[in-house]
Every structure is written in C-alpha cells, then in structure tokens.
Amino acid sequence: MATGFMAHTLCFWHDTGTAAGMVVADPVAGVQPDGHVESGATKRRCFELLDVTGLLGRMTRVEARSATVSELLRVHTDEHVRRVRNESAQVRGGDAGDGFSPVGRGSYDIARLAAGGVLELVTAVASGVVSNGYALVRPPGHHATADTGMGFCTFNNAALAARHAQAELGLNRIAIVDIDAHHGNGTQSIFYDDPNVLAVSLHEANCFPPDSGWVEENGAGLGEGYTLNIPLPKGSGHAAYLYAMNTVVLPALHRFQPELILVATGFDGAYWDPLSCQALIADSYRQMARLLTGAAERLCGGWLVAVHEGGYSPWYTPWCLVGFIEGLTGANGDLTDPYAGITAGYGAEPMLPHEQAVIDQTARLVPRITATVPAS
Template sequence: MTATVLVYYDMRMLGHNPHGWDPSHPAWTEAVKAMINLQYPGSNLETYTHPERAERLTAIVDRLMLEPIEGVRWMLPTAATMAQLERVHDKTYVAHIESLKGDSCWLSKDTTAVSPGSVEAACLAAGAGISAVEAISTGEARRAFCVLRPPGHHAHSDHASGFCLYNNLAVTAAHARESLGYQRVMIWDWDMHHGNGTQEIFYSDPSVLVIDSHCAAPFYPGSGLQSEKGAGAGIGYQLNVPLPLGIGNAALLKVFDEVVEPAAREFQPDLLLVSSGFDCHYLDMTCTMDETGFAMLTQRMSDLADELCDGRLVLLLEGGYNAQALADSAHAVVEVLAGSRVNACKVIPEDPSCSGCG
C-alpha cells in the first residue's frame, strides 16, 4: 500500500561550498591531514577535495527524479528563524554564524568552513526538519525525508564542528516539543560518526531520548562511550552504542533489535527522528553496510512508528560522501517510507559482531 512521503529539498543548499585547506591556518591543515590519514590510510592528500560537496545532494535528487517513487511529494523547506535556532544554540553563536553571510572562512581545524552561500544553506537545512514535523502535525503525511546540507549532528550549542553549522535534528526536536506539543521525542543517530553535538544539547533533557550507534573512539569525533548516559534529570536518556570499524547490515539490525526497539517501547515517543547518515555504506570504505541494510532499518523504524506514535517518522540526512552510495541508499529508504516492503538484506560474512549491544 502506497503512503505519502514528503521529501524536502531546496537547491539553494548547493550554495554551501567549503574548501579543503586553509592556507591562513597551516597548523589546522596539518591536523586535518593527520585526521584523514588516520581514517582513510593511503588517501592522496595532494588531490583531496572537501567531502561535504554539492554532489552529495544532486546524486540523491537525480536518482529520485530518474526513478520516481509513487507517493513522493517534493516540498520546499522554510528557512529556520533565529528564534527557532536559539532554542538549541546560544544567541551569541547564532549571531556569529549569521554575521558570516557572504564570507569564506574556516570555523574549526576539522575543515568545518563557510563560503558565501553557506549561512543561507544552513538555515534551510535546519528549517527542513521543522517544515517536515509541521506538515506531519497537520496530517499532511506521516513520513518525511529531508535531503539537506550542511549536516548537523556535530554542531554543538555554542560552536561548529564536523562540517556542521546548525544542529538540524536538534532544532527539529526542540520545535516539535515547544511549538507542536509533542511531549516525548526519540532520536536514533545511525551515522557512523558519533553525534556529539546532539548529545551535548539534550544531555540533561529527559523529554528527548537519544540513541547513537557509531564507530567507537578514537574514530572521529572520539566521543560516545557507553558510560556517557546523560546528566541530572537526563540520566538514562542518552544511549551510546560504540561499534567496531567495518560494521555492516547485521550489526545495525542487531542494534535496533537489542537497543532501539526495547528503549522505544519503554519511552513511548510521540515522534521518531533519525539522523540518517549513509557513511556506513561500503563505498565509503570504512564500514560494510549497503542500501538493503538501510532499507531494512527504515522498515523497522516505520513499523515502530506505526505502533507507538501514529506513524510519525522523519529522517534527516547527515553524513555519507560517496555519490553512488548516497543515491542508492536514499532511494531505497524513500521506497520503504512510501510503503514498499523488504524481506531481507544482504549479510556480509566479514561483518564484525555487535559486541557493544545490550
């Protein structure tokens, strides 16, 4: 049975054009090279270009246009306002980012940068999730997928990092809570990098359950230990599942079965949000998932949403830097959101065991 899926995209997000190196910060450049060598041994640093490039979105959009999926409705996001951003970000930080309109500069040594179109793109990216949950709250649809950049889950309340300027998912969750009346919001971040910004923002908040499965430290950003479980009233509402490099479909499905599903049943969310990074895909070289695994994860999250919160499920794009992997994975995910069922996914024999689950 076909379901309506709202797909949010605005080509102005292509105007974000960060640069790979910053000659004015040679020490930062050397730190970035060291980080790349650690994560991707053998990479050619002389031909390195910034991985967070416009092709990430055009690959997804072109595939969805060339192979249209019944039930998809294309939607334009409304840019997030300063007031909406300030629900999760410090006012001084928001003011600083807004002051960079039209500029080019680095914001941190991990190549987080802005170009003249970056601030507009970041406001649209943060607004995409808001637009999606508002449409869902009016009954326009129950599912949405936000094709956006720059990504958001590394953005902290007071600083940018990991290619992220504003924390798109955190802005969405806060809007759902404070403007739309959703009492409990649940987040699963299945990007291979720990969502350290999302964790920091909601670390003491018992109204937002954050589950984060990721490659274990020292893999970037080096956080997300199992012992990091929240603070104050939020203790127990941050669940980290660090996993070995090379994780594949079987490992992430085990995370769902042993962590996500039981935690969701106990928490009883009013809304499910996913930080949907596709960088666990084998074409991104570090892990071994493929699009069939992302399709199965989406199906299980859709079924969970149907059971617990009237089907309300929104996925926001995070990482993923191989164009083919992004196109294949996003298309498979949207197909499932639109009602296609999958019976199985590929299991790769070398997939490490999910020893951190439970």
C-alpha cells in the same frame, strides 16, 4: 497519505570550498587543493537518483523556509548564530567553529533554509499533510553543539526539529535515532541532561569525534539513562546493525513511548564510504528504515522524520538513500540496485562476537528508560 520530501537547490550550493578530503586546502602546509568530501555533488546525485527511480514522484514535496533566529536560539547560542552569519558574509566564506566546518558565502542563509525546511516537514507530519518525511538537506547537523559548528555541521537540524516539536506542536517526548557512522555528539551534548529527548547513536567506535560516544555516556542529572551509545567496532555491517536495532533501538523506543521519532540518517557507514570503516549495504538502510517506520506506526501514529547527515561515496550513497526511502515509503523504485550482486556477500557476513558484546552492553541500559519521565 504519502511520505513528505523536502529539498532545496540552495542546499546543494552550500560551498565548502577546496580541501583534501576533509582538511581545508592549504598549499603552504602541503594540503593539495581538491574538492571537499562534503560537497553538494553527492547530495545532488542522491536527488537525481530519487527522481530517476520514480521515488521522488511518489512523495509529496514540502517547501523549505528559513528558520528564524529565535528558532535557532532554541538550541544554539547567540554567539554561534552570529559567528555563522559573519563568517558566511565574507567573500570567500569562513568556518562554523572547529576549523573543519567550512561555510561559504551565503551559507548562513542556506543553513537556515535547511533547518527551517526540517521544521516545516515536522509540522507537515504532525498536521497530517504527510505520513512521515525525509529532508535531503545540507549543511548537515549532528556534530553541531549549542555553541559551535563541528565536523562539517553548522546548525543541528534534528535538535532544532525536536525543540520545534516541543515548543510549537505541544509534543513532550521526542526520540532521535542517529545511524550516521560518526557519533552524534552534538545532539548528545544538547540533550544530555534532558529526559524528554531520547538520543540514541549507532556509530563506529572512536572514529569522529575521537574518544566520543562510549557506552558509559548515558546521560546526566534528570537525563540519566536517556542517552544511549552503541560504539560499534570497525568493520561492523548489516548483521550487527540489525541486531542493534532489534536489541537496543526498538526496545528503547518501546520503553520511551516517543510522540515523534527523528532519524539522523548518515550513509557513511556504507561499505565503500571514504570516511568510515563500516560495512553496511543499501539493503541495511532499507531494513533499518522499515524497522524504524514500523516502530513509529506502533508508537506514535507513524510520525517519523528523517534528516540527511553524512554519506560520501558519490556512486554508492545515492543507492543507500534509495534503500532508505523504499523502507520509509513502502514503495519500490523502478530500478534495481546495480551493486546488489556485489554487496550480497557483504550483507551475509555474520555478526562477530566482539560486535555483539558491545551491543549487549548497551542493551543492558535500556531498562533505565521509562515513558514517565521526571519533570524537567
């Protein structure tokens, strides 16, 4: 059985307008108009590289569909859904809530397509049509909370997928592993007191959102222990991330015994990404995908769906995705990473003591997790 793959051309058309990096253009305030860093271009290049490497043809396409309003309301407030709809009905678009999450004209429908496509992919995995899956969607989702868009995100695609799996597919325990360079704060906030969703985030410490995603944020109420954060120091790379996988993520998954693993895959922790100071390489994503896929095979019949989040280097992000897809599918692409010679040294960097100290701190929280979660 092949890996499922979901993408839709309209996702590349979600229009974030003009900006200087991540700040919306404002000539009056001295913000020079240029392209927004979260644009369709990099994701389109991802799609094209999957095609040219032959990996796209080795996966089974799963068609997108629009998420219904009731599906959105499983996670988001009615006010947020209405705001996105109204803002994106404007001729020149608007914002999903925090002033850093532009929506273009029609983005409401595109965001529903992205979210609905992820739900379809989860259903395809759970019904045995595909073995696991990757959704190359935008707008991204992991910063979006129940009541607002944030950090380029509109609707929280992974959170919606978790609620879909529980409501429609009869699953109880869902794990969400977030490897984007930024804290998966939206996902954390949605499930903070929920013991049935284990939310694990590996991210650069104190990057975005500021002062968010510390080790001490460990869940609350019935959900105490079911949120794990690994706030990695700036400059953390291949060795630290793999150590975090083996020391925290895999043991946490083993204790939790998920019925489905969702992965929020951001590639902005890569060495050349403009929005973080981490040092991952394409092979890091390949190795992480292998480890997570292996865990899914051992724990939940291989049921794993990865959802695209960040990744802003136009030329390196696509190769990081190729690495991840190779790890997910177990197949090699037809082309070799042209940057591998340059990045080989980066991947060989040993983990530094202050990186290990943070990971070990989170590892001490893992025994709080049990598979027999209290009734919510």
